[in-house]
Amino acid sequence: MERTRPNILLTGTPGTGKTSTSEELAEKLGFKHLNVSEIVKSHNCHEGRDEEFDTYILDDDKLIDTMEPMVESGGCVVDFHTCDVFPERWFDLVLVLRANTDVLFDRLTERGYSDKKRNENMESEIMQVVVEEARESYAEEIVHEVQSNTVEDMDSNVERMVSWVAAWQANNA
Numbered sequence: 001m002e003r004t005r006p007n008i009l010l011t012g013t014p015g016t017g018k019t020s021t022s023e024e025l026a027e028k029l030g031f032k033h034l035n036v037s038e039i040v041k042s043h044n045c046h047e048g049r050d051e052e053f054d055t056y057i058l059d060d061d062k063l064i065d066t067m068e069p070m071v072e073s074g075g076c077v078v079d080f081h082t083c084d085v086f087p088e089r090w091f092d093l094v095l096v097l098r099a100n101t102d103v104l105f106d107r108l109t110e111r112g113y114s115d116k117k118r119n120e121n122m123e124s125e126i127m128q129v130v131v132e133e134a135r136e137s138y139a140e141e142i143v144h145e146v147q148s149n150t151v152e153d154m155d156s157n158v159e160r161m162v163s164w165v166a167a168w169q170a171n172n173a
C-alpha cells in the first residue's frame with residue numbers, strides 16, 4: 001500500500017490521553033481522527049458486551065474490514081486502547097501514551113469508573129501491558145513510549161509528531 005501521508009496509531013491504557021492528543025494532532029495536521037471505540041459502536045464491530053469487564057467483545061475481522069478503506073490512503077490518527085488487532089502494515093508510527101499512577105487514578109475516578117474497572121486499568125498501566133503489546137506487534141523502530149501527565153506533555157508530544165510527519169513526508173515525496 002503506497003501512502004503519500006503516514007498513518008499514526010496512538011495507544012495506551014484508558015485515561016492516558018489518546019483522544020485528547022489525537023484530536024489536537026489531527027487538527028494540526030489536517031488528518032482524520034479515527035476513534036476506534038466509536039467505530040466499534042457505530043459500525044457494530046462487536047459480539048455484544050462483556051459485562052464482567054464492562055467492555056465490548058470485539059469482532060476483529062469486522063473491525064479490520066470496516067477500517068481498511070478508511071486508512072488505506074493514509075493521513076489517519078487512529079486512537080485505541082489496544083493495538084494488536086490491527087495489521088502491522090497500516091502504521092508508520094506507533095505512540096504509546098503513559099501516565100503516572102496518581103494522575104491516572106484521578107482521571108479514572110473523575111470519569112466515574114467503578115473501583116474494579118479503575119483498578120484493572122491501573123494495574124495494566126503499572127505492568128506496561130500496552131507497551132509490551134505494541135513492542136510485540138510492530139517493528140521496534142516505529143514504537144515510541146511517551147509521558148502524558150500534563151498539558152505540557154501533550155503539547156510536546158503533538159509538536160514532536162508534527163515534526164515527525166514533516167520528515168516522513170520529505171522522505172516519501
Ligand SMILES: Nc1ncnc2c1ncn2[C@@H]1O[C@H](COP(=O)(O)OP(=O)(O)OP(=O)(O)O)[C@@H](O)[C@H]1O
Nearest residue numbers: 014015016017018019020081107148149150151154
Ligand atoms: N496530557 C494530559 N494532561 C492533562 N490532562 C490530560 C492529558 N491527557 C488527557 N488528559 C485528560 O484526561 C482525561 C482522559 O483523557 P482522554 O479521554 O484523552 O484519554 P483516553 O486515553 O483517550 O481514554 P479512553 O481510552 O478511555 O478513550 C480527559 O479529561 C483529558 O482532558
